[in-house]
Amino acid sequence: MSALPMPLNTTAETETAKIARGLRERDIRLLADLVERNQRRLVRYLLYLIGRRDYAEDLAQETWIRVLQRGSQYNGRQRFEPWLFAIARNLAIDNLRKKRKGVEAASLPDNRDEILLVSSTGPSPFEAAARSEDAIRLAGQLQILSPLYREALLLRFQEELSLAEIAQVLGAPVTTVTSRIYRGLAALRSAFEGGGDSPGM
């Protein structure tokens, strides 16, 4: 049993090394493949982070340009997805900072993460995306949930990143990641508390 993960790791290393080389060489075919595989996930991540559909698509485009420009910084030792999400996250925070600087003359928070906490306006993208009764119940809670918890939940339960990978994306310790996931789950669980059983339960 313990020998099983080895070939998988080797394959993953080869794959990431290939991506790193392709990015260094600005291989447009490799980029096309990466976009094809990750564009939907990237938009979804940005949606969870900023809660706005229109803005998420624009940021996803900017993220890919950043990937092209800074491709040589990807070392190929870790998976590509956490690196991609980290770029998208930094870009989103920088953009939100710039936008709010223009609107609010008052000082912006020093902590980069706190910029995400200013609630987003506009229609909820979660209601339209809910595909089950439980998801519909969660949609409302997700919209009001702190983006910091929302993104941790997405990265863990939809993207299925490891805690260490999520920590890499967030630039935070693993303990912070787990704490955000627990708190996020606790907040969302309340959508079902009070006897709202789904037909399947």
Add this chain to the structure above:
Amino acid sequence: MIRLECDKRFRELIDRSFLEDLSEDERQVIHHHLRNCDGCKRYVELTTRTIRGLRDFTFTGKQDSSARVLEILANHTETVRQHNVQLKIWAAFAVALSMSIVGSALVYQVAKVLAAPMHFDNAQVQAGVLVFWLLPSLCSALCLLAARGENRGIA
């Protein structure tokens, strides 16, 4: 009404079980506890349902989203490539120019030595170096800037 409160240690263990692999002992502890604690059973149910609900969101992107990104990337790559070519051209021109000037100075010194036995005066040597060395080498350097990209051998 089921009490959702329970011993904090059990709840922490249950929470951890959703995020990471527990040891066999820890799994046994939870398993045993869940048999006797309706509150924790409900807690596990709700958490499972929450996680399942989270996986039931499907965001459909705009149809041409990937195509648009690829188009932007292709344009960007082309712009960067052209920019790099321009940089290389100017670098090559700078090298060619400095080689031309340094080379001319050297050729002038050699020509002066060689011209002495042939009784050429200094002005004739200068004119010779100018016509047969400096001007052709400067023209070659300038040709780098004027030639089309594909003919420069550096595009």
